[in-house]
Amino acid sequence: MNLDFTEEQEMLRTSARDFLTTECPKTLVRELEESEKGYSPELWKKMAELGWMGLVIPDKYDGMGMQFMDLAVLLEEMGRNILPGPFFSTVVLGALPILSAGSEEQKKEILPKIAGGKAILTMALTEPSATYEASGVHTKAVARGNSFILNGTKLFVENAHIADYIICVTRTKDGASPEEGITLFLVDAKSPGIKCAVIPTIALDKQCEVVFENVSVPKKNMLGELDKGWPLVARTLEQATMAKCAEMIGGAQAALDMTVAYAKERVQYGRPIGAFQAIQFYLSDMWMKVTMSKNITYEAVWMVSEGLPCTEKVAIAKGWVNDAYKFVTERGVQVHGAIGTTRDHDMGLYYRRAWAADQTFGNTDFQREVVARQMGL
Amino acid sequence: MDLGFTEEQEMLRTTARDFLEKECPKSLVKEMAEDEKGYTPELWRKMAELGWMGLAFPEEYGGMGMSFIDLAVLLEEMGRACLPGPFFSTVVLCGFTILEAGNEEQKREFLPKIANGDLILALALTEPSARYDPASIQIKAVPKGDDYLISGTKLFVENAHIADYIICVTRTKNGASPEEGITIFLVDGGSAGISTTLLKTIAGDKQCEVIFDNVRVPKKNMLGELNKGWGVVEKLLEKATAALCAQMVGGAQAALDMSIAYAKERVQFGRPIGSFQAIQHYCANMVTDVDGSKYVTYEAAWKVSNGLPATMEVSMAKAWVSEAYRRVTLLGHQIHGSIGFCMDHDMPLYFKRAKAAEPTFGDADWHREVVAKQLGL
Amino acid sequence: MDFRFAEEEERFREEVRAFLKKEVTEEFLMGLEDRGELDFSREFTKKLAEKGWLAMAWPKEYGGGGATMMEQLIFNEEIGYFQAPTGAHRQGINLIGPTIIAHGTEEQKRRHLRGITAGEVVWCQGFSEPNAGSDLASLQCRAVEEGDDYLITGQKVWTTNAHRADWCHLLARTDPEAPKHRGISYFLVDMKSPGITVRPLINMVAAHDFNEVFLDNVRVPKENMVGDKNQGWYVSQVTLAGERSQIGLPSSCKRTLEGLVEYVKETKRNGEPLAHNPIVRRKLAEMAVEIEVNRMIAYRVAWMQHKGLIPMVAAPASKLFGSELLQRLTGIGMEIMGLYGQLELGSKWAPLRGAMARMHMYSLGIAIAMGTNEIMRNILAIRGLGLPRA
Structure with missing residues (x-):
């Protein structure tokens, strides 16, 4: 057993932290929240130069050939700093499923572009029913000649408005179970018939409604097998859930650090408020939630990274981290008092992201039900 | 609107508190937890002399003609004193059933005796399914000549071992719905075929397993109409639940009072522990819970007392008070530290009663479900 | 990172598990219950000693097994899971032994350590007093020099197993004039000494675990002082040296949760298994999450110790979380059982032998x-997060 990060991982963490502190200050975060695109092409280019987009892409596709565990380290720092933009959707929701199920041709075409920062991707999975279950997929893909014709509405698709490719999860057959008959397509985002609108969300993270109206996709753009796409979605969801947890623990730690610093500095009744027992109890509970979130996240990330069965552990982690991140940012605002409730204060940035992340890839009730099933209930 | 108690009610409270402090010290409470009967006939007699058993019965049946809310005041004081014995089962569970469903003859026969303290009664409602819904009533009553024969098992029947009469809720028909076919009988506790076994419970209250083996009950002992007993039970449960909430509120207030007194007196680190913010906040949370419990209980009791529809209010009260009483006693224990963990201490009396009261007449989840239904869900 | 145990560690776990499965049977535990010694068995402790597991992580030179912290963690995890009795050796192995190793004289080591590693001598801890609980340093028990001895007078309270122990390690004030932390010394006291009276304190579960101990001019030879005079407070801090993950709490909770899962699967309410009730499912799943979270922080504590670091914050956090988890889990257990939750041991109707209510009360x-x-939260805030003292 070894519960430490490797030296390389620690170095990755330090350089990521330094880079993001310099290149992505909170002023930029706020600016990008309000911008239409939601990311900075300059920053995106610099990240590509650091090799971040290709971190987990094998060398032969111009990547760095590192592991999911390494990616998690990077994501933790991105969550800590709050990095707006399409890194998550491109790498986690785009590169990873292509790596898992893409044909050699698809990999050769797209992965080097991703690694080079030249392609932005996203996955269109959820629909107005807003569930992450196979039964929620109604967007139809019907074969016609050498193509499939896609029709339907996808909702909560991050960065679709700037994406070059959209991996669309469709229904190609009504099977005996909802998991049957799911097929994934790599759709050129410029294809005629795609309409995309950004929806204003709590974290201003550029989630979109994407309407597919008779969108024609060549058969060769099918990702994985016909009708058997659900296991790929499930695998991607496991990876994405843990990637999200990694981001969340970074954010939770940042919210805790800010709050501890404030409690030491803010003076009331002639002493720092951190000397009051009530504040100390809040902070020790926050510390516990953050530390436990990290431990549980690392365990599940490691299992994903090793390719071990991890359905239960992933659900355990996400359910716990959801609550912990919300708790920490809510208490964080409480300790900061009125100042923490202002739109200009950084605590709010984290608070809003905690609530956005809570629902992404399944909220706590959803995860608890997964755990219950895994327990044999 | 008048949210205060009347002068008479305040007087009743004061006399009850004084009386119980003197006549029912905690030493007696602890003794009765170990005692087989679970009550002392002397105290029972004195309570009867004060008119408590007949408090809420009409004068024509030997009662004092006071209201349910008056009774709630008394029950609150009983909860505060942890009064052991068969008051609740005799007066609330059985007295009210007879008053509600009995014919004139039955009322004339039983109510004055209850008011005089000459009778102890028990309600045999729950069975091994341990639920409070009509489908749970499985025990059979079959007509035979001028009698009915009752066979089956009742569980969690308080004071059945000392009861002169047991009111037994039986199934006489398998109707279209579970509510149909329920009939209530007044069974002589000494009838052949009844065997009672005391259950060992945390609160040391005298709950019993009662086995009816072809117990013969004359038809004239039917309470209310054949097959239509569930309406009576439903109404009774509403009253009993409100009454139990009143008892619980009294207990919660006592646990709070004790904890505050201890926080003022116990010195650690050179000062009373009540001067520490953590303890102060515990007390603040406790008093919030106690007050919240009181007001929601009083509202429910008032509605019951005035014969208004009270299903929603009673369920809101029980859902809230069940958890609040538990929280209050848990914090009380935390404030008391090790001393509160001793059997000789009074704190465990309240903790155990809080835990015992939680599932009685439905736990918080059960009542939340009732509230949800009332909301039209 | 690598969350796998090594193969030989897994083998060791299997060996411990097989042993406990054989020894800690339902009948064995019920026998202890009947004797009112739920967590106390000299015989079981001796068996662990014979296996060489009792002091497995102690240095070999003191009769230990020289095992790693991770091996100790595995052992403690299994002991916790089987809810095996540790009362007869906990004090000796975790507290007094390490203190003597760190601060004791050669003579003290020779005299006391073997009895502990062999599981023959039971120790109790005389720290708390009626007016010194959380504020332990304000203790009043006095030790006065007389010739080659000290005469100790005072009262200790919450002394677990005092009525069963052979020896007591206790703190007494040797300099009443000094600031409160600096006038305390650490003594080893033979419980058979004249002047000691042990009076039982029955806890709310009606069990006799702890006691009041009255000391009336109890004569203790000077050679029984551990460390220097007036240094007892600092000596007592070494008691933090043993394995501190508190893994036993989550692993015992895991066992309890498994029992509850079985219970809800086989218990029907009006024809429907409790396991189908969404509220029951959510509550039990929540507990599975918390147990796993607790296990991971406990592993982290052991890991830090394994590497020679002091888990200054993680260790109290694990205890804090574990005890509150036990409270929640057993509370939820009682809730799910409904009216049955209030039944105590010895009723044929009591599910899981009535253990839930008892464990819930113990959790307090x-x-x-x-x-x-x-106090744990204060420690976390002040030592861990560097917040100022109140």
């Missing part, structure tokens, strides 16, 4: 013993 004590959860 665990949130208080060995540093209340409030």
Whole structure:
């Protein structure tokens, strides 16, 4: 057993932290929240130069050939700093499923572009029913000649408005179970018939409604097998859930650090408020939630990274981290008092992201039900 | 609107508190937890002399003609004193059933005796399914000549071992719905075929397993109409639940009072522990819970007392008070530290009663479900 | 990172598990219950000693097994899971032994360590007093020099197993003039000494675990002082040296949860298994999450110790969380059982032998013993996060 990060991982963490502190200050975060695109092409280019987009892409596709565990380290720092933009959707929701199920041709075409920062991707999975279950997929893909014709509405698709490719999860057959008959397509985002609108969300993270109206996709753009796409979605969801947890623990730690610093500095009744027992109890509970979130996240990330069965552990982690991140940012605002409730204060940035992340890839009730099933209930 | 108690009610409270402090010290409470009967006939007699058993019965049946809310005041004081014995089962569970469903003859026969303290009664409602819904009533009553024969098992029947009469809720028909076919009988506790076994419970209250083996009950002992007993039970449960909430509120207030007194007196680190913010906040949370419990209980009791529809209010009260009483006693224990963990201490009396009261007449989840239904869900 | 145990560690776990499965049977535990010694068995402790597991992580030179912290963790995890009795050796192995190793004289080591590693001598801890609980340093028990001895007079309270122990390690004031932390010394006291009276304190579960201990001019030879005079407070801090993950709490909770899962699967309410009830499912799943979270922080504590670091914050956090988890889990257990939850041991109707209510009440004590959860939160805030003292 070894519960430490490797030296390389620690170095990755330090350089990521330094880079993001310099290149992505909170002023930029706020600016990008309000911008239409939601990311900075300059920053995106610099990240590509650091090799971040290709971190987990094998060398032969111009990547760095590192592991999911390494990616998690990077994501933790991105969550800590709050990095707006399409890194998550491109790498986690785009590169990873292509790596898992893409044909050699698809990999050769797209992965080097991703690694080079030249392609932005996203996955269109959820629909107005807003569930992450196979039964929620109604967007139809019907074969016609050498193509499939896609029709339907996808909702909560991050960065679709700037994406070059959209991996669309469709229904190609009504099977005996909802998991049957799911097929994934790599759709050129410029294809005629795609309409995309950004929806204003709590974290201003550029989630979109994407309407597919008779969108024609060549058969060769099918990702994985016909009708058997659900296991790929499930695998991607496991990876994405843990990637999200990694981001969340970074954010939770940042919210805790800010709050501890404030409690030491803010003076009331002639002493720092951190000397009051009530504040100390809040902070020790926050510390516990953050530390436990990290431990549980690392365990599940490691299992994903090793390719071990991890359905239960992933659900355990996400359910716990959801609550912990919300708790920490809510208490964080409480300790900061009125100042923490202002739109200009950084605590709010984290608070809003905690609530956005809570629902992404399944909220706590959803995860608890997964755990219950895994327990044999 | 008048949210205060009347002068008479305040007087009743004061006399009850004084009386119980003197006549029912905690030493007696602890003794009765170990005692087989679970009550002392002397105290029972004195309570009867004060008119408590007949408090809420009409004068024509030997009662004092006071209201349910008056009774709630008394029950609150009983909860505060942890009064052991068969008051609740005799007066609330059985007295009210007879008053509600009995014919004139039955009322004339039983109510004055209850008011005089000459009778102890028990309600045999729950069975091994341990639920409070009509489908749970499985025990059979079959007509035979001028009698009915009752066979089956009742569980969690308080004071059945000392009861002169047991009111037994039986199934006489398998109707279209579970509510149909329920009939209530007044069974002589000494009838052949009844065997009672005391259950060992945390609160040391005298709950019993009662086995009816072809117990013969004359038809004239039917309470209310054949097959239509569930309406009576439903109404009774509403009253009993409100009454139990009143008892619980009294207990919660006592646990709070004790904890505050201890926080003022116990010195650690050179000062009373009540001067520490953590303890102060515990007390603040406790008093919030106690007050919240009181007001929601009083509202429910008032509605019951005035014969208004009270299903929603009673369920809101029980859902809230069940958890609040538990929280209050848990914090009380935390404030008391090790001393509160001793059997000789009074704190465990309240903790155990809080835990015992939680599932009685439905736990918080059960009542939340009732509230949800009332909301039209 | 690598969350796998090594193969030989897994083999060791299997060996421990097989042993416990054989020894800690339902009948064995019920036998202890009947004797009112739920967590106390000299025989079982001796068996562990014979296996070489009792002091497995102690240095070999003191009769230990020289095992790693991770091996100790595995052992403690299994002991916790089987809810095996540790009362007869906990004090000796975790507290007094390490203190003597760190601060004791050669003579003290020769005299006391073997009895502990062999599982023959039971120790109790005389720290708390009626007016010194969380504020332990304000203790009043006095030790006065007389010739080659000290005469100790005072009262100790919450002394677990005092009525069963052979020896007591206790703190007494040797300099009443000094600031409160600096006038305390650490003594080893033979419980058979004249002047000691042990009076039982029955806890709310109606069990006799702890006691009041009255000391009336108890004569203790000077050679029984551990460390220097007036240094007892600092000597007592070494008692933090043993394995501190508190893994036993989550692993015992895991066993309890498994019992509850079985219970809800086989218990029907009006024809429907409780396991189908969404509220029951959510509650039990929540507990599975918390147990896993607790296990991971406990692993982290052991890991830090394994590497020679002091888990200054993680260790109190694990105890704090574990005790509150036990409270929640057993509370939820009682809730799910409904009216049956209130039944105590010895009723044929009581599910899981009535253990749930008893464990729930015990959990109140665990949130208080060995540093209340409030003190734990203060430690976390001040030592871990660097917040100023109140």
